[in-house]
Amino acid sequence: MIVVFSPRYLIDIGLHVFPTRKYQLVHARLIETGVIRSSDVVEPEPASWDDLALVHSHEYLAKMRDGEMTAEDVAQLELPWSSAMVDGFRLMTGGTVQAALIACGREVRSTKYEVRSTSNFRVAAHIGGGLHHAFPSHGEGFCPFNDVAVAARVLQRHGFERIAIVDLDVHHGNGTAFIFESDPRVFTFSMHQQHNYPMWKPRGSLDVGLADGARDASFLDQLDRALPKVMAHDPQCVFYLAGADPYEDDQLGGLRLTRDGLRERDRRVIDAVRHAGVPLVVTLAGGYARQVDDTVAIHAATIQEAARASALA
Numbered sequence: 001m002i003v004v005f006s007p008r009y010l011i012d013i014g015l016h017v018f019p020t021r022k023y024q025l026v027h028a029r030l031i032e033t034g035v036i037r038s039s040d041v042v043e044p045e046p047a048s049w050d051d052l053a054l055v056h057s058h059e060y061l062a063k064m065r066d067g068e069m070t071a072e073d074v075a076q077l078e079l080p081w082s083s084a085m086v087d088g089f090r091l092m093t094g095g096t097v098q099a100a101l102i103a104c105g106r107e108v109r110s111t112k113y114e115v116r117s118t119s120n121f122r123v124a125a126h127i128g129g130g131l132h133h134a135f136p137s138h139g140e141g142f143c144p145f146n147d148v149a150v151a152a153r154v155l156q157r158h159g160f161e162r163i164a165i166v167d168l169d170v171h172h173g174n175g176t177a178f179i180f181e182s183d184p185r186v187f188t189f190s191m192h193q194q195h196n197y198p199m200w201k202p203r204g205s206l207d208v209g210l211a212d213g214a215r216d217a218s219f220l221d222q223l224d225r226a227l228p229k230v231m232a233h234d235p236q237c238v239f240y241l242a243g244a245d246p247y248e249d250d251q252l253g254g255l256r257l258t259r260d261g262l263r264e265r266d267r268r269v270i271d272a273v274r275h276a277g278v279p280l281v282v283t284l285a286g287g288y289a290r291q292v293d294d295t296v297a298i299h300a301a302t303i304q305e306a307a308r309a310s311a312l313a
């Protein structure tokens with residue numbers, strides 16, 4: 001399985017609840033445990049400004065590039081502006097684009113007459129990404145650019161007609177839902193804690209807002225009901241945002257899932273996509289456990305499940 005990662009995802013954002021060192025730690029853990037080899041790892045290129053403009057407004061991109069953010073913009077983004085911050089997240093957005101192109105084999109596909117077989121299942125995992133709170137003309141909630149939306153737009157440019165996004169971060173995928181609100185080609189599914197950030201949740205194709213303290217069993221039950229609806233869209237590529245923040249000891253999440261429950265969640269999503277024979281792009285999204293080691297273990301388990309499925313394909 002190809003894994004996309006850069007050590008440059010260690011972005012200096014000062015003292016912050018968002019541990020940007022988690023990316024390096026997940027990468028190191030996967031190498032140490034033999035889940036991946038260094039020869040599996042691809043270093044991304046930064047997303048081009050033209051690719052970013054497939055989703056984001058020119059005004060917003062100019063502000064980000066030139067550091068002309070207002071105090072309000074910075075407060076909404078919840079990250080201090082620096083050119084290194086912009087470069088780091090532009091690189092991370094490029095990582096999701098790269099993972100999508102690898103999973104999907106880069107070729108332009110015949111959309112109507114494609115013959116499905118399980119051999120179309122290919123996984124690329126990105127040790128990064130899942131910046132689902134970024135909107136076209138502003139960033140928010142630690143998300144400067146919407147990497148998955150940019151990658152989906154790049155795939156559309158390559159002729160992909162139907163794309164699905166499975167967002168299981170504890171927070172609603174507000175930016176992603178907004179971006180694709182009027183694009184029926186992209187099915188956006190978000191399952192999240194209803195009474196949590198963001199306050200305003202633009203409607204996606206399928207939104208499941210869970211009660212506080214939902215725990216493993218009801219989460220997995222709702223997931224089982226939702227996945228057939230996602231796959232009924234007949235996607236040619238699926239993006240999975242495997243947020244670690246539904247975890248019971250997360251500082252920003254309140255769904256109280258266990259590590260075993262989260263691994264089971266990953267397995268069910270990955271297996272649903274594998275059984276449908278569709279390319280899969282895995283991104284990490286959020287994770288703010290009190291112990292960063294828990295966040296690292298949850299993300300590493302996601303990649304391990306993806307590798308397991310990849311080996312079966």
Ligand SMILES: [Zn+2]
Binds near residue numbers: 170286287
């Ligand atoms: Zn989150």
